[in-house]
Amino acid sequence: GAADVSHDGRVTLGEAYQYAFTETLARTEASRGGPQHASYDFQLAGKGDLVMTDLRATSASLLLPAELTGRLFVRDAQGHLVAEVHKLPAQPIELGLPPGRYRVTLDDNRRLSETTIDLGAGKQTSLSTGRLVALVPASGTNKGDLAPAPAADAASTGTPLLATSAGPSPVPPRFALNLSLFPPLDTNGGIASDNAVVFGLFARSTRLSGFALTLGHYVDGDAHGFQMAGVGAISKGDLSGLRITGAVDYAEGTLKGMQVSGGIAAAGGGRGAQIAGAANYVRDEFTGLQIAGAANVAQGDVHGLQMAGAMNVSRQLTGGQLSVLNVAGDVSGAQVGVVNIGRRVRGTQIGVVNIADSMQGASIGLITFVRDGIHALDISSSEVGGTVLGAVLGNRYVYTRLGIGVLAGGNDLPGGRTVVGSAAESSHYLIQWGMGGHRIINQRWFVDAEVVATQYHRSSGWQQEKAITGSLRVLAGVRLAGSFSLVFGPTYNTSVGWDGTDLVTGSGFAESVSRSGQTVVRMYPGLTVGLRI
The missing domain is CATH 2.40.160 (Porin)
Known part of the structure; x- marks a missing residue:
């Protein structure tokens, strides 16, 4: 997928060679042996380009967004390296991979960071920079050296910090109970740690598995269980269970459960329910229910029901939308509101104004416009x-x-x-x-x-x-x-x-x-x- 220069979802033989040529030259031009060039010998007959990989035929894909820069290493659940990609800025890359859980490590010449991500069958999953957690690089010993060089020395010389294949990710300490006024004023000694029970005004945990009652809670990784925050709660990983907040609820990863917020609820995607006084937002595919006082916005596909006082927006909809303004791409289901807008609609639009590119079903409204109708x-x-x-x-x-x-x-x-x-x-x-x-x-x-x-x-x-x-x-x-x-x-x-x-x-x-x-x-x-x- 990294060689797909034309972004048409296919990697041709010519694109594969050009990628190999560029990578080989970039990795050897500063070596003692001098720059190396990849050579080839093609003996083909026929017309058109020879397609080596069709990303559209893969069962799952990982999207590396344009803002991501550096060298990425992708390993499967068994730790086997399945992909190594040099990611250039301002150029998204899509990798075709089998469904499953992967560990992604990024080396951007300044620091190492990594995260785990689940790829679902038939879905495109985006790797956002907010999911990456900084790592302390493992010390390595060069050939002939008597002792490993300190990590600080490597950083001071500007030498890229490379993770060793055998070096495990740092494991944060675990404290069952965290009583916190404001980090670092807590019973964990100011050390971000895995927690089971958290009480206090404002708290920080690396992961949560259990119960939390605070005014504000920041979780570096996944949060599982029940959380209640008077002001807001943020988790940079996945969220499973029930979380209730007074103003803001933000989950960078996948939601499996329910978010209830007096103001705004946001998640990376997932399955469950979002209920908010003002607005709900999901970045990726979402299955379930969204209810908001003002607006529901989904950048990915929605399978379920969106209900809002003012506006519903989704990329594709399988289910229903109920609001003053409903906007979706492909619709399989129903849009009910004052103004309904869809691209390809299979189902029903009921409103004062209904707009669609194509319609297979019934459009009931005062003014109905179907582009091919x-x-x-x-x-x-x-x-x-x-x-x-x-x-x-x-x-x-x-x-x-x-x-x-x-x-x-x-x-x-x-x-x-x-x-x-x-x-x-x-x-x-x-x-x-x-x-x-x-x-x-x-x-x-x-x-x-x-x-x-x-x-x-x-x-x-x-x-x-x-x-x-x-x-x-x-x-x-x-x-x-x-x-x-x-x-x-x-x-x-x-x-x-x-x-x-x-x-x-x-x-x-x-x-x-x-x-x-x-x-x-x-x-x-x-x-x-x-x-x-």
């Missing part, structure tokens, strides 16, 4: 003499309709029929919203079936009538020329008026009228004809 305008008229300008927006199979129009005055309708039963009634504006299904028959013909609700407002003062019409339409469409299509078909309408309003909008043909107190219901067939662009 239906975007059409039509102008239509029906048996009531009104003219409606409508927008038809949706995917290739399901769409929403939004329209505005003018309904003729009473004396202009057949037989003198009016909107509310008065021949003196003036014209009305109408607003339509509906949903429909779209079916393409062949290159020229298509069929739409839709349900539409119509609301009426008086032209003087925009006063809303106490009445509404629901219509079921089956429309046939035929393409005429270019983007123009003729649409036509029968409708069946149900008009309901209350508080004395009698919504007379039909022609009177085959009309059924029922009255109950101040409520009048009229049911009648109709016809709609229009031109769609």
Whole structure:
């Protein structure tokens, strides 16, 4: 993976040679034997580059971010060296590895640091600089020397400090109990150590396995068990169990459990639940539940549910989002909010405004825009003499309709029929919203079936009538020329008026009228004809 110069997820034979050439020259140019150059003899036939490694086919990968610099050594759980990489600045590198736990050591010519990281099957895991813990280098003996050189001397000369293969990582002391006012004022003598039980105002531990009750707690490594902090808690490693904080909860590593914070909860990724008064944040893939008063933000994929008072954001979503604003890449599930934005959506979007690149499912909203779907305008008229300008927006199979129009005055309708039963009634504006299904028959013909609700407002003062019409339409469409299509078909309408309003909008043909107190219901067939662009 380190040789993938083009960052296309594949290492070709040419890239592998160039990497070997550069590394060989860099490691030998200052040697007594002089610079060495890697040579090659390729005997190939055919076209294109020979792919040596396809990172996209590996079951797991380790991403070394751009800000990481130095020489890295990657060892598996048995201590075997599986990769050695010279990482240049401002250039991310992805290593394809089998799933499992690895120990990563970084030598940046100033210090040694290391961490352990778990790679999951089918996932990309990023190694952040915050996870690396500084090491005290093991003293080594050069060939012919009588005694090992002190580590301080090596550091003062600027010589790179190299870890020996047999030198174990320093083991911090372990104290079961830590009573702390403020480090180093604690019962551990100011030495950062592994703890089982911690009490105090502010405390620091290298690792925690047990119980902690403090105002603030900083853990250099993993934290397991139950923690409660009045202000905040920070762990640079993994977090498992339950942690409750008043303001800030930050876990650099993987979460396996629950974070509850009055302010902000953040984790590297993992599985469990985050509940925060203000915001939740995860850097990598997360499975579980996020509930926040303001926002949930996930830089990785989310498998589960995000609920927030203002905003949900995730790279990819499998599950649901519920908030005012929902934003995700690929969505398999549901987005429910005022504004929903997704790239490829397989499921449902329910909101006022729904936006997607592609949609396989239903988008229910006042305004729906699908980039590869239906975007059409039509102008239509029906048996009531009104003219409606409508927008038809949706995917290739399901769409929403939004329209505005003018309904003729009473004396202009057949037989003198009016909107509310008065021949003196003036014209009305109408607003339509509906949903429909779209079916393409062949290159020229298509069929739409839709349900539409119509609301009426008086032209003087925009006063809303106490009445509404629901219509079921089956429309046939035929393409005429270019983007123009003729649409036509029968409708069946149900008009309901209350508080004395009698919504007379039909022609009177085959009309059924029922009255109950101040409520009048009229049911009648109709016809709609229009031109769609």
